Amino acid sequence: MAAAAAATITWLFVQPPPVPYAGEAPVVEARLPERVDAREVAPGSTLGTLLEEAGVLGPDRHNVLLAFAEVADPRRVRAGAQVRVRWQGVPEALKGVDVLLDRDRTVQVRREGPAWSSSEAVAPVATDTVFAAGAIQSMLWTSVTGLDALADMPPSDRERVLHRLDQVFQWQVDFSREIRSGDSFRFVLERRVRSDGSMRSGRLLAAELVNQGRAHHAIWFDPNGDGEGTWYDREGLSVRRAFLRRPLDFRRISSRFSPSRRHPVLGTWRAHRGVDYSADAGTPVMATGNGVIVRRDWSDTYGRVVDVRHPNGFLTRYAHLRDWRRGQRIGTRVAQGEVVGYVGMTGLATGPHLHYEMHRAGRRVDPLAIELPAGDPVPADDLERWEHESRSRLEMLFALPGQEAWAAAERTEAVAGETGS
Secondary structure (H helix, E strand, C coil): CHHHHHHHHHHHHHCCCCCCCCCCCCCCCCCCCEEEEEEECCCCCCHHHHHHHCCCCHHHHHHHHHHHHCCCCHHHCCCCCEEEEEEECCCCEEEEEEEECCCCEEEEEEEECCEEEEEEEECCEEEEEEEEEEECCCCHHHHHHCCHHHCCCCHHHHHHHHHHHHHHHCCCCCCCCCCCCCCEEEEEEEEEEECCCCEEEEEEEEEEEEECCEEEEEEEECCCCCCCCEEECCCCCECCECCCCCCCCCCEEEECCEEEEECCCCCCEEEECCEEEECCCCCEEECCCCEEEEEEEEECCCEEEEEEECHHHEEEEEEEEEEECCCCCCCCEECCCCEEEEEECCCCCCCCEEEEEEEECCEEECCCCCCCCECCCCCHHHHHHHHHHHHHHHHHHHCCCCHHHHHHHHHHHHHHHHHCC
16 A cells, blocks of 8 residues: 555656647648759740740740730840749649840749739849049050949949940040040949949949040030930030041041042052041941931942931941941931941952041041031020039039149159159
């Protein structure tokens, strides 16, 4: 009896307390595995062909293309576009397709039960302002792309900044032949930046280029507030001209307008009534002014040639082209800066280059010497807003070191070199 009582007491003290009842947990279903097949649209291929090669067949392929077409044209998906085909389940079934149209836009096609839907996702961007200034030591290219203020930019974006400067000042200064050592520049750039630090877009709010002692200014102003503004000088006159200074970007002049020149093919001395620009074959050629194509044919001398007629008796000629731009013909209207062909060496030419002529009232004139007509000034109704916006943008610009600062620094370096310090 004593032993039994002791065992009972021991059991009472050793036995753990009862576990409280917490109820039943909800059923959690494991997510079905997903497989992503990443592919790239091959040159000459289509989105439909890629889907077929990825195993998207029959009604699924048809439905994906129909849903995609609600957002973008599947026929315009370019070669190199990234495509992600998403499969899910066991056995696998098509869940969706992502098509990266470019670095900023992705079309997402998803299956929702028996139906398909599509949407466009746009990569987020932030807006910032870049302030930069420098002096040109030898080449404009290295002086701009090597700026400390642009050090965090990808090389391609630095080149885009240089191109922006050329776009703004192309009517006043020919970057390919008129830039000199000792010239200087400064600019304020407003840009939209992706999460990876690359620039989606950029606009020069204000810029200054001092070329051979003469200061040129450009201030962005949008009279209509629609994003289609332009640049004006400090007096409110448009920096644009009726014609571009040249039909190519950053190209070397290989032969100038001359009453007598030895022809490189014929070997005879004859007049050269145009300007030759050395450039790689296939380089785009731009119309230098608004006009209408009046000639687009073959000549034994010029090879493939395009003539554009402009207002006020002007005509421009673009010769030795490798190809004409598709879709254009005689009677087609072209805008300033629009591509009309591509550099080649057709006709009497020893190497790829563009022969460019300008005619005025039926006579050939030197495109590098003619005074180009100016564009329109700031509209009178917008002068008050122009005064306010231009003043604030110039204040930002002039806060940067200018030509006097660079000249003073150069004198200091010269004195230091002479004294050996």
